[in-house]
Amino acid sequence: MQGKKLVLSESAIHRALVRIAHEIAERNDQSSDVILIGIQKGGTHLAARLGAFLAKIWSHSVPIGAIDVSMHRDDFSAQIPGQVHPTTLPCDITGKTVVLVDDVLYSGRTTRAALDALTDYGRPKSVQLAVLVDRGNRELPIRADFIGKNVSTHPKERINVSLTEEGGEDAVHLVAL
Amino acid sequence: MSWNRKHLLDIQSLSVEELRIILSTAAEFKRVGERAIKKVPTLRGKTVVNLFVEPSTRTRISFELAAQRLSADVVNFSAEASSLKKGESLKDTARNLEALNVDVIIIRHGATGAPHFLSRFLSASVINAGDGAHEHPTQALLDVFTIQEKKGDIKGLNVTILGDIQYSRVARSNIWALLKLGANVTLCGPSTLVPRHFEEIGCKVTHKIEEAIANADIINLLRIQHERQRQTSFPSIGEYTSLFGLTKSRLETTKKDVLIMHPGPINRGVEIDSDIADGDRSVILQQVTNGLAVRMAVLYLVTGGRGTQEIAPASA
Numbered sequence: 421m422q423g424k425k426l427v428l429s430e431s432a433i434h435r436a437l438v439r440i441a442h443e444i445a446e447r448n449d450q451s452s453d454v455i456l457i458g459i460q461k462g463g464t465h466l467a468a469r470l471g472a473f474l475a476k477i478w479s480h481s482v483p484i485g486a487i488d489v490s491m492h493r494d495d496f497s498a499q500i501p502g503q504v505h506p507t508t509l510p511c512d513i514t515g516k517t518v519v520l521v522d523d524v525l526y527s528g529r530t531t532r533a534a535l536d537a538l539t540d541y542g543r544p545k546s547v548q549l550a551v552l553v554d555r556g557n558r559e560l561p562i563r564a565d566f567i568g569k570n571v572s573t574h575p576k577e578r579i580n581v582s583l584t585e586e587g588g589e590d591a592v593h594l595v596a597l
Numbered sequence: 598m599s600w601n602r603k604h605l606l607d608i609q610s611l612s613v614e615e616l617r618i619i620l621s622t623a624a625e626f627k628r629v630g631e632r633a634i635k636k637v638p639t640l641r642g643k644t645v646v647n648l649f650v651e652p653s654t655r656t657r658i659s660f661e662l663a664a665q666r667l668s669a670d671v672v673n674f675s676a677e678a679s680s681l682k683k684g685e686s687l688k689d690t691a692r693n694l695e696a697l698n699v700d701v702i703i704i705r706h707g708a709t710g711a712p713h714f715l716s717r718f719l720s721a722s723v724i725n726a727g728d729g730a731h732e733h734p735t736q737a738l739l740d741v742f743t744i745q746e747k748k749g750d751i752k753g754l755n756v757t758i759l760g761d762i763q764y765s766r767v768a769r770s771n772i773w774a775l776l777k778l779g780a781n782v783t784l785c786g787p788s789t790l791v792p793r794h795f796e797e798i799g800c801k802v803t804h805k806i807e808e809a810i811a812n813a814d815i816i817n818l819l820r821i822q823h824e825r826q827r828q829t830s831f832p833s834i835g836e837y838t839s840l841f842g843l844t845k846s847r848l849e850t851t852k853k854d855v856l857i858m859h860p861g862p863i864n865r866g867v868e869i870d871s872d873i874a875d876g877d878r879s880v881i882l883q884q885v886t887n888g889l890a891v892r893m894a895v896l897y898l899v900t901g902g903r904g905t906q907e908i909a910p911a912s913a
Contacts, residue, residue, distance in 0.1 A: 488625065491637040491667075491897070501600055501901030503618070504625040540634040 427553065427571050427579070428592035436568035437466065440550050441473035443566050444519055451478040453517045453545065459534050460488040460505035462523030465585040466552055470521060483510035487520075489533035507537070514542035519566075523581040525551040528562035553592055555579050600898050604716045604723040607732040608773040616741070616777055619894050623742050626897070627890035629666065640669035640900055643700040649726070650676045650687070650706045655861055655885070656726050656735070660703050663892035672699070691715050701900060704728075722899040730764045730822075735895060736860050737770030739888040741778060743880055744815055746887070747856055752779030757809045759841060760819035760868055761790045763830075767860050768819055772800060785809035786841055789830035790821075806841050810851050817858040818843060818868050834867055843869045848878075856880050 428436065448454050454474070458467030464486045471484040488505045520534055531549060538544065550566035555573040571594060573579065578595045582588035600618050608616075629637055645664040647657050657673065664671045674694070676682065681690055687706070694702060701722045704712050709729035716723040727733040744751055756775050762768045762784050775782050776799050783801040784791050785808075796802050803809050810816055821837065831837050843857070848870075857869070857879045865871040874881060 491629070491639045493639075496639055496901060499901065501622075501898050504622050504897075506625060507628065536638070540632065540637070 423596040424580075425594045426591065427594050428569055430590040433552065433568070433590045433592065436552065437469050438473055440566045440568060441470050441477060444470070444548070444550065445474060445477045447548070447565070448517055450517070451480070451482075453515070454519060455483045455485060455510065455513060455516050456519050456521055457485040457487050457509070457513075457534075457538075459520060459522040459530060460486055460490075460507075462581060463521040465583050466523060466550075467521040468585075470519075470550065485509040487534055487537055489530055489537050492533040492537045494529060494533070507541075509541055512542055513538065513544050515545050517546050517548065518544040519548045519550055521550045523552050524579045525549070525554045525562075525564050525567075526557055526579075528558045528560035531562050532560055552581065553579055600901070603899060604712070604725075605734055605895050605899055606712050606716060606723065606725050608734045608737050608770045608777075609732070611773075611777070613777050616738075616774060619738055619891070619898065620742050620745060622898060623738070623887070623891045623894035626893040627887065629893070630886070630890060636666050636668060638668045639897060640664065640667040640700075643669045643900060644698065645669045645671050645701040645703065645896070646694050646699045647671065647673045647726075648691070648694065648702050648704045649674065650681060650704070650711075651727065652676070653705050653726070655888075656705065656733075659885070659888045660724075660726060660735075660892050663889055663896055664701075666889075667893055667896055669701075669896070687711060687715070688718070691719055695719055695721055701896065724895060724899060727766055729766065730769070731766050732770045732773075733766040734770050735888065735892055736767045737774040738895070739884055739891040740767075740771055740817065740858060740860070741774045742887045742891055743858065743884050744856065746883075747880060748814060751775065754780045754814045755783065755812050756780045756815045756817065757783045757785060757813040758817045758819065759785045759806065759809060759843070761821050761830075762786055762795065762819070763790045763792055764822040765819050771817065772798070776800070783809050783813070787831045787837070806847065807850065810843075810847065810855075813851060813855055815856045815858060816843065816851070817860075819860065820862065820864060820868060838867055842867060843873055845870055845872065848873055854878075858884060860884070 456467040456471050458464035467484050471482045474482045486508050488507045490502045490504045548565040551564045552568040554564055554567045554570050557575055576597050580593045580595050582591050584590055647660055649657050661671050699721055703724045703726050705726040706728050709731035711728050712723050712725035725734055758768050772782055784795050785803050785806055788804050791802055793802055859881045863874055
């Protein structure tokens with residue numbers, strides 16, 4: 421590995437998620453309509469953490485789900501088929517405000533696949549997107565509503581998100597390949 | 598996670614990890630089948646051919662529905678109404694299908710190794726839907742999926758396969774899958790249909806049904822394959838039923854939580870008592886439901902992109 425630069429430390433990740441939680445609360449008056457849905461696999465732990473922060477802010481629990489997009493990807497024929505993780509939705513999403521949560525926003529193709537997958541389960545009133553890192557280089561007209569940190573990157577670089585839930589420590593690194 | 602196969606030709610050559618990948622993928626596809634919208638766009642634009650040179654209803658319909666639920670286009674090809682009847686070779690038939698740019702060929706054929714043969718020259722993916730008395734991989738996968746769903750881990754379970762083992766591709770595929778996943782496999786049936794040489798690969802062989810079912814956690818009943826037997830292997834159906842049929846009185850001697858499985862079609866009153874087939878220990882219809890999920894998973898895995906391509910073994 422040639423270079424590895426710390427983009428977000430443990431405390432920076434914490435601060436970013438707390439801020440995003442407050443931004444979600446600020447944007448959504450109808451707190452009982454909000455569902456957090458993490459995109460498998462990177463977004464699920466972040467959705468759980470945001471849910472805990474929002475529960476404190478709103479003084480009520482927030483439904484949390486997970487969605488897998490491997491059946492909806494547009495690059496299916498080009499890649500080794502990814503492991504299919506469970507899709508678990510806590511309730512009917514029709515009429516709700518869904519906040520999709522992912523770790524890294526890059527080309528936008530995962531988000532597109534997630535939007536497509538969501539429509540198989542119902543018709544949300546609105547969908548918002550929260551990401552820990554936006555690394556630019558979009559290939560589709562998609563943007564995030566809530567962003568932990570904007571990082572300008574080159575396609576040959578990689579963003580490594582490590583979280584305690586996965587057995588590592590909380591950190592985001594920019595890695596040159 | 599490392600699925601690198603372009604074809605599913607048999608169970609024997611799969612690793613334990615590959616088996617587990619198929620089973621865990623199937624679990625997610627089963628959930629798709631339980632939703633209001635039972636279709637995903639994964640194989641949109643792909644073409645799947647059911648090349649069934651031997652007749653089949655349930656397997657063909659299951660594959661057809663699996664492909665449709667993945668948004669693929671499906672063409673059904675049956676031997677009776679095809680150029681194979683006019684003397685075209687299997688290779689030429691397959692080459693003609695490939696010239697139409699099909700992506701997956703699902704083949705059922707009376708000859709052992711027919712899918713392996715196709716896989717050596719086709720650029721399409723090949724899925725074995727039963728080749729002679731050799732293997733029927735998706736049937737074994739749906740059987741172990743059903744066992745896992747009902748019993749948890751397969752390791753250490755006592756599985757009895759009862760009936761025609763010699764001529765059964767279902768038995769062969771099941772034996773490989775079960776042994777790889779750590780089950781204790783007992784084979785039982787008339788000595789003409791359950792040869793002792795299966796002991797060499799690690800199965801227990803017995804010709805007494807009482808001994809075979811007493812400690813079984815799962816009893817998988819197989820149909821007598823009249824069409825594959827060169828001569829009669831037992832005196833009469835009546836004698837088979839009296840010696841090896843699963844009757845109510847025999848069921849009373851088994852474990853209380855034994856699962857009764859059957860790949861279908863059932864011969865009620867021959868290998869299984871009608872009431873048992875419909876009883877609460879029978880998972881025969883769950884097997885059908887799970888077959889769809891397993892076949893979706895297999896189509897998903899073989900049609901995805903891949904790194905290095907596998908080469909089919911020269912000897913099948």
